[in-house]
Amino acid sequence: MTAVEQLKEWIAESDQIVFFGGAGVSTESGISDFRSQDGLYRQQYAYPPEQILSHTFYLKNPEEFYRFYRNKMISPQAKPNKAHLALAKLEQAGKLKAVITQNIDGLHQMAGSREVLELHGSVHRNFCTRCGRFYGLSQILETEGFPRCSCGGMIKPDVVLYEESLDMDTLSKAVMYIKKADMLIIGGTSLTVYPAAGLVDYYSGSRLVLINRDVTPLDSRADLAIKGKIGEILDQAWGN
Numbered sequence: 001m002t003a004v005e006q007l008k009e010w011i012a013e014s015d016q017i018v019f020f021g022g023a024g025v026s027t028e029s030g031i032s033d034f035r036s037q038d039g040l041y042r043q044q045y046a047y048p049p050e051q052i053l054s055h056t057f058y059l060k061n062p063e064e065f066y067r068f069y070r071n072k073m074i075s076p077q078a079k080p081n082k083a084h085l086a087l088a089k090l091e092q093a094g095k096l097k098a099v100i101t102q103n104i105d106g107l108h109q110m111a112g113s114r115e116v117l118e119l120h121g122s123v124h125r126n127f128c129t130r131c132g133r134f135y136g137l138s139q140i141l142e143t144e145g146f147p148r149c150s151c152g153g154m155i156k157p158d159v160v161l162y163e164e165s166l167d168m169d170t171l172s173k174a175v176m177y178i179k180k181a182d183m184l185i186i187g188g189t190s191l192t193v194y195p196a197a198g199l200v201d202y203y204s205g206s207r208l209v210l211i212n213r214d215v216t217p218l219d220s221r222a223d224l225a226i227k228g229k230i231g232e233i234l235d236q237a238w239g240n
């Protein structure tokens with residue numbers, strides 16, 4: 001039996017599946033990840049991406065933060081790929097209970113997934129740090145430089161920057177889903193960003209599936225590790 005056939009069989013036998021993913025889920029939609037060969041960390045900027053995407057940098061150099069953020073973190077033309085679509089179908093079939101994502105691009109919802117836990121927030125939500133007024137993505141796309149609220153306050157994306165903590169409700173819900181899962185599929189993540197990567201430890205079942213292009217620290221712990229493109233693999237397992 002091939003690894004994809006095994007995956008297909010386990011999916012057929014499970015009905016409490018949870019998916020946990022990262023930037024690699026969206027590379028087939030044309031969005032760069034951070035750590036692949038052509039990822040953002042290999043490109044040259046005046047500052048490393050971790051520094052630009054930190055809370056301190058955002059406060060000290062908001063113009064430069066927004067230049068990078070608009071250029072590299074927002075992809076308004078991107079469409080869901082086969083991975084997003086297969087996961088949405090798995091949920092509709094009653095097999096998958098939640099998608100837990102480190103991504104901020106909103107593509108799972110665009111594909112039709114309903115229970116999406118966004119650990120690191122979303123580019124689609126932005127708010128004034130003075131009066132709390134909410135703004136959509138267009139407010140960021142249609143302005144230049146540092147976007148300001150009508151009250152004069154700073155508009156900040158609802159995205160978790162380095163040095164900021166994760167939303168506790170989202171994190172607890174993710175833990176709850178993973179604890180109850182009969183199968184955990186992890187894909188498109190280098191599993192190096194904490195605390196998100198630590199969520200895997202809450203899974204105690206025997207169907208831990210890892211789908212990734214490169215090696216991850218979890219490869220030896222997985223019950224099934226599949227190397228390759230996640231869109232193609234999930235499409236073969238549950239695309240049609």
Ligand code: NAD
Pocket residue numbers: 021022023024025026027028031032033034035036039102103104105120187188189190191192193211212213214215216228229230231
């Ligand atoms: P990462 O860049 O650290 O790792 C991505 C992993 O995905 C790599 O191991 C790579 O081998 C793998 N990968 C790339 N394309 C793949 C494909 N088609 N199929 C299978 N595997 C593939 O990403 P991370 O672990 O998610 O951590 C990066 C952080 O950056 C996250 O916190 C995330 O919020 C943020 N980020 C988000 C986006 C997005 O929203 N799309 C994009 C870039 C970074």
